[in-house]
Amino acid sequence: MIPSLKGEAEYVINLLKNIIEMIPDAVMVADRDGNCIMVNQAYKNLSGLSDEDVVGKPADIDIAERDSVLIKSIREGREFVNLLRRVGPDKREVLCSAKPIYIQGELVGSVGVMHDISEIKRLSRELEHKNRILRSLESKYTLDDILGNSEKILKAKEEAKACAGVSATVLLVGESGTGKELFAHAIHNMSPRAGGPFVRVNCAAINKELVESELFGYEGGAFTGSLRHGKKGYFEQADGGTLFLDEISEFSLQAQAKLLRVLQEQEVLRIGSTVPQKVDVRVIAATNRDLEEEVRRGNFRQDLYYRLNVIKITIPPLRERKEDIPLLCNSIIKKYNQKYGRGINSISKKALEILMSYDWPGNVRELENIISRAMINMDISEKEIKPEHLPDLVDNHGFLRQLSDGDIVVSVKGKTWDQVKREFEAKVLKFFLNKKKSKTAIAKDLGITRRALYKKMKLLED
Template structure:
């Protein structure tokens, strides 16, 4: 390093080159001289006037969040070492944008600039920017810097590469020029090396995990799949996800999932959960558009370390209005499938309730059969030949809820029919009204409903006349109404009016002994509908069903079997016929039982699939996978794959 500690010589060389325009400069290193030549034309006076590129920095931080997370501990360690020497530690991306900086207070006091980008293109010669250009460690000192504002500093910087050797950024240590030391360059190089190793390890694990699930992700026929990193940031999405959500991959990359997918689901809650979550019903709001869908969130782990998540999205098609599937009659108790004591008890209570006129409240999770029980109660009552009117309280528009329930006179409000309209309570007169999702009813409507229940009279909007009604009222909810009352989300007096005869429906996980009966029932139902001849499910499928918690309950089981009956290629439903989230659950259970790591399990699957695809030809399989035959045999042996089965 020529004249590294003689600032007078460096200052004269800088002045001769940039002010006087001399070309033959012999008092600086060749690397610095070449950088000076590249820097000519850049303003070396007005550093403050450079654009800050706030949006580009924000995008870069999202894109490089893994690099930041990995580098931060090493930056903290460096800063602790140099804390008493007035230095700062900086991390930049490959374009020169500052991702992270830890600055000594004294350095801040004596620095009047804030740099968003310190690439050589922006500020000329400086260790961090020049290190990116030459892709090598470098130290710059005093007047070796191009810009005048930097002449009071010294910086040591080293480039950072990913596992494939690609430049991804640099780390630098900056202090006052009078504190220059060759040791800081060694420290920067050591930190860069440590960051590279950690980054490479992360990449290897991430690539293996994604590769292991590549078939599920890329070749799924209907599932939208989004890969999240361990912090819940989106790293990739398949075409189905783009189509379902109406978004483009590049618009959502590196953003937190809760920033992209708004709506009814609290992703932060599920990401913190220790358990995988399956088939959650949700309404997502994406670009101001509501999308009803089912969501599953599965953790990706390697050696117990959380690597990320797979988010699977199925669009909820809503009610099937195919005329061939419409029922010609209401359900009865004979339609309820189950022999468990808990189901029999619920049926007996419901039968007793059907013989009276008391208000009935059915409590149970989504998919437990609340409407099935409501219809059965009506069918078993003396009102069986009178109307059964069901109302989804959660779907009633707030502004029109009263008119839907109680009706209105002609001209009662703008947009109303001239002849008026009767409400649901009048339609149900003499029969039964089923108020489903009663817990979603707005408080403003709850007061009016309470009055109707108490007086058994309705008054249409715009009318002064009341109409007597005689109805059995059955309400149902999947919400905890006790908690809703305590939180002032549901009227206490309405709750007590409805809670005269309570029927609690158990979740499927509490009566799994009924699963075989339900399987047979639904297979027979859809065999008739789709003209198929499925005879049952394999033992492996049954085990998956028994070990699954069924958050969607019986409805979820029915939906799975409806799909599986149509896609099955044999007389029985196999694991491959199940939705992706259950296939993945089956995979994870197999991993647990076989006591091998997730990475080994996925590698075993890939090898077996390729061996089968290549008709058990080991030589061809090795060539396709880019392995030597010896390596392939070692892997086959390690993963307990039957060698003889695949040998030709």
């Protein structure tokens, strides 16, 4: 039976105090004048203020920024929900709600509840940090992301598919920019380890003094500057998944020896520890160098080379699969249309001929750079990539720039012998004229007379 509370003010106050003490959120009660008359322990914990600091004082005594929601509810006679405020000396972020109290239709005060969100924000930041780590340990690409229908790229993709189901070490060989990392991602995603982590390591970027701690980790306090709780190395992070060692040739001989031991024993020994830990890691290594030649020169351990070269996949350079350029261009245009908010819908036949004539020393990465730069510099109204949008490849006379000193490329597709010969002579002449020599010296280099040289120079004017 609920007892009658009429006339028992002290009893009511004690009952109210006990009720609000049971509420986990911070609570403050104010009278009709906006002065605090009661707070619970959760409030004191949140604000860092005591009863003496707030009771009997204006309800905005705790507000570090903006106005008091309790006073606002008294002044306007209505409820407010989840208004952001900062309270106490530490300016804790809270969500404040307040509701006016009416007795027999008369406003007698207000009650406010404050919910601490600073801890939620901290946990949110921590969760986002961990999500970023997880994203860095996930593979992003599949075999479908490796574009091309040329014989050589299809062969490489078939080899990747064939080796995905086994845990043998894979060595990816190819020039810079050919897409070795895409192949590593794809192999992992097709493997039974697809649900595990994918850890990418740029071997060239690791400080030589930190190679061991980065790869194998360390115990807390193992050396000056180490984390108190220690740190997992890349092998432990990749446990149950794949470790991609990019630019493996950049490892020092000392680092190569330590890597070889882990590959042989499938266990790591943290710095500062005496107990080795078993790891289940598949290694995919990549290089743009001839490792056999590096072994002959003494720059790479022969035993490590044999350990890595269990399955070797050679990724062809773009110059050996030029028939894939149109497909790659369409994909790149689509990608950067979305990224830059552009509406490019095609590439002209002449511009495509220029791209097909170039030898692409930077491979697909260079092609993407050229196309994206062209799109950035195009007028917003232009919808087609044309030769004039490719200044890095075409000179002021419309000729394809030479690949390197003395290398000249001429496209023969759809041209007669006379057209090919004329284009070749014009490019040779342009190459020698760029050397800034006298006409006599150029004629001598070409083995022709000055008169013949001037006659050929008319090619540039036609």
